[in-house]
Amino acid sequence: MALATRRTRRERGLNYWPSYVDALSTLLLVIVFLLSIFVLGQFFLTQEIAGRDTALDRLNRQIAELTDLLALERAQRRESEDELAALQSTLVATEEEQARLQALLADGLGAGERESALARELDSERRETDRALDQVALLNQQLAALRRQIGALEAALEASEQRDRESQARIADLGSRLNVALAQRVQELARYRSDFFGRLRQIIGTRPDIRIVGDRFVFQSEVLFPPGQAALRAGPQPELESMAQAILELAEEIPPDIEWVLRVDGHTDVRPINTAQFPSNWYLSAARAIAVVNYLEQAGVPSERLLAAGFGEFQPIAEGETEEDLARNRRIEFKLTER
Numbered sequence: 001m002a003l004a005t006r007r008t009r010r011e012r013g014l015n016y017w018p019s020y021v022d023a024l025s026t027l028l029l030v031i032v033f034l035l036s037i038f039v040l041g042q043f044f045l046t047q048e049i050a051g052r053d054t055a056l057d058r059l060n061r062q063i064a065e066l067t068d069l070l071a072l073e074r075a076q077r078r079e080s081e082d083e084l085a086a087l088q089s090t091l092v093a094t095e096e097e098q099a100r101l102q103a104l105l106a107d108g109l110g111a112g113e114r115e116s117a118l119a120r121e122l123d124s125e126r127r128e129t130d131r132a133l134d135q136v137a138l139l140n141q142q143l144a145a146l147r148r149q150i151g152a153l154e155a156a157l158e159a160s161e162q163r164d165r166e167s168q169a170r171i172a173d174l175g176s177r178l179n180v181a182l183a184q185r186v187q188e189l190a191r192y193r194s195d196f197f198g199r200l201r202q203i204i205g206t207r208p209d210i211r212i213v214g215d216r217f218v219f220q221s222e223v224l225f226p227p228g229q230a231a232l233r234a235g236p237q238p239e240l241e242s243m244a245q246a247i248l249e250l251a252e253e254i255p256p257d258i259e260w261v262l263r264v265d266g267h268t269d270v271r272p273i274n275t276a277q278f279p280s281n282w283y284l285s286a287a288r289a290i291a292v293v294n295y296l297e298q299a300g301v302p303s304e305r306l307l308a309a310g311f312g313e314f315q316p317i318a319e320g321e322t323e324e325d326l327a328r329n330r331r332i333e334f335k336l337t338e339r
Helices: 002-013 018-107 112-204 238-251 281-298 323-329
Strands: 210-213 216-220 260-267 306-310 331-338
Touching (some): 238 281, 260 281, 281 306
Parallel strands (some): 260 306
Antiparallel strands (some): 216 331, 260 331
């Protein structure tokens, strides 16, 4: 009844010109249109990032395979070069031996039998030399083929690395754009949070036991609960009614794609409690937060937009132990935040 009376008084006190209402309606339509575009952009951006990640994984696997293949080819090339060097060394030794035998023949050191033996030995050496030359030629061909393969692999690896660099650049650009979009959404939620606190400040007015601390709206526990209890005080709760009304009005303005909740935090002072109902301050702070959430839910606030949390005595805002400090730490905080 009290909520309906205050609403009637506000409606009687407000007299907007029709043109002002039209302008607000037009502005709301523009905002909804822009938000729809933003949601579509977010969807396509997410799809693009997923595709880029898949392509990047495929490129990384190709690079790893090419790297392994290149290492294997290089090892084979080193083995071929070592074998070629050994054959060339053998060839040089054979040629030296052949030269020595020819020198012996030229000097006429022996009779016909010796010349015949030397000729046979020289012929054998020449056949060995021919075989060595054939092996050297074959190895040269294999080495040339290996070099061509290595060149092709290096070119493929360079192309793959270039594609990887381009993909990384595109992903970095997409990440930057996504961060900008997320920052915009955070700023938008901060604007709604500021509007929400401004409305509550106007509705509740200036009271020493209800204040704003940072991004939270703080009620002293005594405003809502008797000492040591988690059941709301009997009778009307105008402060919570005003809170529920402000949340319902704000819920109609926040775009549906912004996942927000009103978090209700319960806090106690450092003095311990140990009863059958509340074995510790944890239980008392959590029960008080749940009681407030239940009240707001009954007032029409959607359940999925509410969150209850108990912090016991472990998040004080006053470090002293005077009665004033203890009273400041016994509090219920409301914070509009992302889910």
